[in-house]
Amino acid sequence: MSWRGFGMLAAVGAAVLLWTARPRDEGGAYDDYFRSLNEALRQSGPAHPCLVLDLDRLDRNIAVLTRSIRPPKHYRVVDKSLPSIPLIEYLFAHAHTDRVMSFNQPFLNIVAERLPRADVLLGKPMPVRAAEEFYKRLHGDFDPTRQLQWLIDTPERLEEYRHLGDTLGTRLRISVEIDVGLHRGGVTDVATLERILALIAAHPERLEFGGFMGYDPHVVKVPSWLRSRAALFQDVVTAYQGYIDYTRSHYSQLWNDRITLNGAGSPTYRLHEHVDLLNDLSVGSAMVKPTDFDVDTLAEHVPALFIATPVLKTAAGARLPGSDLLSQLVEWWDPNRARTFFLYGGNWMAHLESPPGLRTNALFGRSSNQEMVNGSTAVPLRVDDYVFLRPTQSEFVMLQFGDLVVMRGGKIVDHWPVFQE
Numbered sequence: 001m002s003w004r005g006f007g008m009l010a011a012v013g014a015a016v017l018l019w020t021a022r023p024r025d026e027g028g029a030y031d032d033y034f035r036s037l038n039e040a041l042r043q044s045g046p047a048h049p050c051l052v053l054d055l056d057r058l059d060r061n062i063a064v065l066t067r068s069i070r071p072p073k074h075y076r077v078v079d080k081s082l083p084s085i086p087l088i089e090y091l092f093a094h095a096h097t098d099r100v101m102s103f104n105q106p107f108l109n110i111v112a113e114r115l116p117r118a119d120v121l122l123g124k125p126m127p128v129r130a131a132e133e134f135y136k137r138l139h140g141d142f143d144p145t146r147q148l149q150w151l152i153d154t155p156e157r158l159e160e161y162r163h164l165g166d167t168l169g170t171r172l173r174i175s176v177e178i179d180v181g182l183h184r185g186g187v188t189d190v191a192t193l194e195r196i197l198a199l200i201a202a203h204p205e206r207l208e209f210g211g212f213m214g215y216d217p218h219v220v221k222v223p224s225w226l227r228s229r230a231a232l233f234q235d236v237v238t239a240y241q242g243y244i245d246y247t248r249s250h251y252s253q254l255w256n257d258r259i260t261l262n263g264a265g266s267p268t269y270r271l272h273e274h275v276d277l278l279n280d281l282s283v284g285s286a287m288v289k290p291t292d293f294d295v296d297t298l299a300e301h302v303p304a305l306f307i308a309t310p311v312l313k314t315a316a317g318a319r320l321p322g323s324d325l326l327s328q329l330v331e332w333w334d335p336n337r338a339r340t341f342f343l344y345g346g347n348w349m350a351h352l353e354s355p356p357g358l359r360t361n362a363l364f365g366r367s368s369n370q371e372m373v374n375g376s377t378a379v380p381l382r383v384d385d386y387v388f389l390r391p392t393q394s395e396f397v398m399l400q401f402g403d404l405v406v407m408r409g410g411k412i413v414d415h416w417p418v419f420q421e
């Protein structure tokens with residue numbers, strides 16, 4: 001074969017290869033679930049970006065959780081991951097608990113005021129000035145001496161809290177943060193625990209020992225080639241048990257029936273099902289299951305929270321500014337760029353969920369005002385239809401949209417406010 005003939009053959013071969021390497025058309029219409037959400041929102045939704053909370057799906061998650069966390073273990077609602085009083089109240093009623101884990105002072109004051117019978121454990125150690133602010137703003141029936149446990153990680157911080165107790169003339173319940181392998185702080189050795197317990201024991205009028213908090217999400221997050229999940233979990237149990245044993249044998253006077261042995265979180269709570277270590281398990285995100293929680297331990301949980309945002313404009317083609325040729329090339333290469341939609345808002349911590357096959361456009365860029373997304377000709381979106389996204393996490397995203405649009409059976413049944421500082 002001549003060189004020319006060979007060159008032609010190579011060019012045709014490359015073109016065929018390129019053609020077969022093109023992305024396949026992933027577009028489609030809503031499934032029945034999102035079709036009914038879209039219809040309900042088109043009829044009576046807020047006509048701006050909103051968060052849809054699906055109570056039927058939340059109920060399924062509650063059922064999974066309550067099968068797993070059973071007496072004498074208690075469920076504790078993580079407020080930062082579910083920052084809405086009606087949502088926490090719903091969990092109180094349906095998951096049979098009155099326990100909350102709180103992570104910041106303004107939210108702590110809201111919880112104390114709006115849920116005056118709640119049992120609250122702090123999820124992180126706060127600067128003592130934040131604790132002081134909490135007492136300053138506290139009013140109502142919530143009794144911190146019985147209902148609140150501050151989290152303490154060092155003897156120095158405990159000393160500051162003791163001083164606050166003196167100033168306020170009150171007694172503070174203290175839970176001790178222990179490091180069970182996450183290495184995010186907390187007590188790492190018995191000598192430090194000894195100093196903390198000694199201080200509590202020396203000031204019974206100001207300090208009361210509440211228990212321990214040992215958070216363990218690394219058990220699921222650390223890659224198994226580094227250390228197996230079973231070994232990491234065993235480390236958690238051994239470390240936690242060591243702190244319990246030390247306290248019971250050296251400070252038995254501080255031990256009682258009310259001691260809170262808190263731990264776990266969404267990714268790990270199910271690992272504790274067959275272990276008698278904790279009596280108090282915190283879970284937040286798994287109840288709505290954002291994408292960061294697509295882990296095998298939560299396989300039975302279902303997503304229950306979606307961003308829904310109206311389509312403002314639709315157009316044929318990839319619609320890139322500056323070069324029609326580039327748009328045509330992009331469309332030729334990727335059938336999922338054959339239509340363009342501009343959304344009301346965008347650039348959220350979320351992944352496009354429905355209709356299928358939608359994608360953002362890196363060439364056009366992201367926008368918080370009118371995000372461009374593309375889809376194939378199989379995506380039948382019209383102006384005013386809603387595009388649905390799954391948040392990557394709940395804690396920040398839930399604070400960005402105003403009231404939750406609460407749905408059941410495909411109908412809007414309520415609107416629930418979220419926390420506002």
Ligand SMILES: Cc1ncc(COP(=O)(O)O)c(C=O)c1O
Nearest residue numbers: 078081215265266282283284285
């Ligand atoms: C101390 C502590 N416990 C529990 C959790 C679990 O929260 P979630 O279930 O939302 O992951 C967290 C999350 O950051 C935490 O910091």
